[in-house]
Amino acid sequence: MQTVFSIAVDALAYGMVLFVISIGLSVTMGLMRVVNLAHGAFAMIGGYIASYAARDLGLGYAAAVLLAVAGTVLIAIPIERLLYRRIYGAPELTQVLMTIGITFCIIGIANFVFGPTLKTIPLPDTLRGSADLGFRSIATHRIFAIICGLLVAAALWFLIEKTAFGIKLRAAVDNAAMAAALGVRTEFVYAVSFAVAIGLAALGGVVGAELLPVEPYYALRYMVTFLVVVSVGGAGSIPGALLACLLLGAIDTTGRYLAPEYGEFFFYLAVIIIVILFPRGLAGRFK
């Protein structure tokens, strides 16, 4: 019972962190049709900035999170302008090559600037201990991660389903050329959603630093996980991504608890089964 409970909490927290990081990737992939392997690199940048702000500048946790999100978006804007613009609509292989190149560059630079060691982000006292639920106690940080995930999901749902911008975004996802013909400034929609996606990645990188430790090879190590989540959920779908994150988070965490010697064997076995059963993702409209 103890094990089941801790697996459930860890799986939920892990799934939510995955969701916060990869939902941006899912939206941009559904919108711009770019296989962005560098998404994890932006989450990593967020983690580094937060760690620098909190440890070296001595700022509070909230300030560090804000600075990380803003800083990562600022770094991403010129990269989008100069590099990503060129590969919209390019063949998949070209996109893979370009985004792997960007990932390698970011890893190399992070390694040079921050060194190869693991970076921690000191948590404030309120998030450090564990909360007593009466019958069990859970690490407060796990609860914080879960709440962050739920808030992001709710905010995105509101943004996409209830606002004028959301309508334009959905129109552009369904048919970009048609939306542009009807007067939607797709360039603007692309730029804003790219910025939001990167900001969320950075947020996920900071919030999830306890579960996915920040180090230079972060970008490469989790790149595949994020891509898998998006593909299983179906690019461009928020409920799909949420479902995929919870499902894959649960499978991965259970596998790690019960059969650690098999590594990620069950995770990828599940991925193969799900993709074969749902080739368009759990709720996908990609292609």
Added chain:
Amino acid sequence: MAASMNQTLAAGAPASRNIVGSLAGIATIIVIGIIGYYLFPNNLALLTRIIAIALLVLSIDLVTGYCGVATLGHAALFGAGAYAAGIASAHYGASDPLLMTLIGALAGAVAGLISGLIILRAHGLPQLVLSIAVIHLFHEAANKASSWTGGSDGLSGIAPTALLGLFEFDLWGRTAYIYGLALLLIVFVLLQLLVRSPFGMLARGVREDPLRISAMGASVQSVLLRMYVISGVVAGIGGALTAISTQVVGLDSLSFTLSAESLVMLVLGGTGSLYGALVGTVAFMWFEDVVSAANPFHWLTMVGALLIAVVLFAPRGLYGTAAALVQRVKGGRA
């Protein structure tokens, strides 16, 4: 589009020109191989490694360049060949290098069949993800079966006997290098015949328009699967070559990193041409070796910058862009 038209036209040109072109290409490979032998006598291990990886990249070119299947899991075929050859020698005493190569090729074909059956179930992004899942499954399985594969310690105890009973595998790797070069040449010639055969044409047709091919009455799935098996043979030979030349097989031969790097090499050289695969492999591995020796701290940044530069300035790959330039110069003269 224009490029593929040109290719089709070139393939339909008189057979004599084709043969002259192939002979020139083969002669170039031999000359470069010999130059490498005399220029880097102390670095033959690296050159042999380049040849083995070149076989892997050629094998990816068969499915990606000729059939249009994007895969990030092709090292599964390479690693299967390496492990099969290594296990045959270390556990069963089958240490004849030719026999080991044959076993590696067979294992590669089986791995190609298995991963082809899985990967070909989807298209586009899900296909890419399936291929990633396949390479991780192979990796974890090899890690778990450590009594056979040595797990993360690597498989050691591989001791290939003298090649043809005459040439011992020496410390400097001369025999291994020459054996590798010979393997590469044989495979290359056979692949050139293959891609020009009716089957090769059918494969290109599948890449251009699968719907039309199936409307013509050919089975797209069977073409792709057969190509996957052939590509497994090529990758398996490459894997067996590493097992023979380094006498150790590590988990890195079944890694996602190797899969991704070799796909990068292919795109760097140019997909859909056997020369592109070779050019990409040599360029990438040489660049990696020079840069990582010159500055171990920055090499990843530089490799990344190289990839970005290729996408921006040579979108068809090094060989593809060079070939297009030559074509334009020729066209200007005519």
